[in-house]
Amino acid sequence: MKCINCDHAMTTKRENVPYTALPGTVLIGVPVSRCSNCGEYEVAIPAIDELNRVLAGTVIRKRSRLRGGEVRFLRSYLGYSGSDFAKLIGSDPATVSRWESDKQPIGHHTDLLLRAMIALDRKVDEYPIAAFAEINAKETKRPQYAFRPTAKKWKPTALVSPRGKRLGHKSQRANVASSRTLSAA
DSSP, rough: OOTTOOBBBEEEEEEEEOOSSTOOOOEEEEEEEEEETOEEEEEEETTHHHHHHHHHHHHHTTOOOOOOHHHHHHHHHHHHHHHHHHEEEEEEEEHHHHHHHTTTTOOOOHHHHHHHHHTTOOGGGGGGGHHHEEEEEEOSSSSOOOOEEESEEEEEEBBBOTSSOOHHHHHHHHHHHHHHHHHHH
C-alpha cells in the first residue's frame, strides 16, 4: 500500500486504536498502515456495520443513564440527524444537542425510548419524519378502530355496516360495542 500524501510504501501492523464514533471505545488488533516518510496513517476497520450493531447492543444494556457520546452514537447509528431525531421524539434540537454534549442529562423516558428503538432495530427509513409532525398532541374523545380479516392477517379498514355503508359517529359506537360482545362470547 502506498501513502496518499507522499507515495511511499506504508507498513501495516495490528494496533489498538480508539473508536471515535463512541468515546471510550478501543478497537483491539485493528490493521493500521503507517508511512515512515511523512507520518500519514490509515486505520482499516473491518465489518464496520457489524461493529456498530454490536456496540449499539452493548450500549443499550448499560445499567445507568446514557451519556452524551452514547446518545450521539445511538442517534447516528439509527441514521437520524439531530434535528430529525428531535422532531421524532417531540423535543427541541437544542435539547438533543445539550444531551449529546453532556450539558444536560437525557430524560428517563427518552433514554428508554432510544434504547427501545435500538433493540427493535428501527432505522431511519422506517420513520417518515413528516408523518410524526402531523400527529396532533391533543387527545381525541374516543378513538375508533376497525380491522377486517384477510386470508392470513388483519387489515385496518373504515367502520362499515354489513351492507357496506360507512357508519357515522353514533353507529360506530354501537358497532364497536357489538363487536366487543361478539369477541367476548
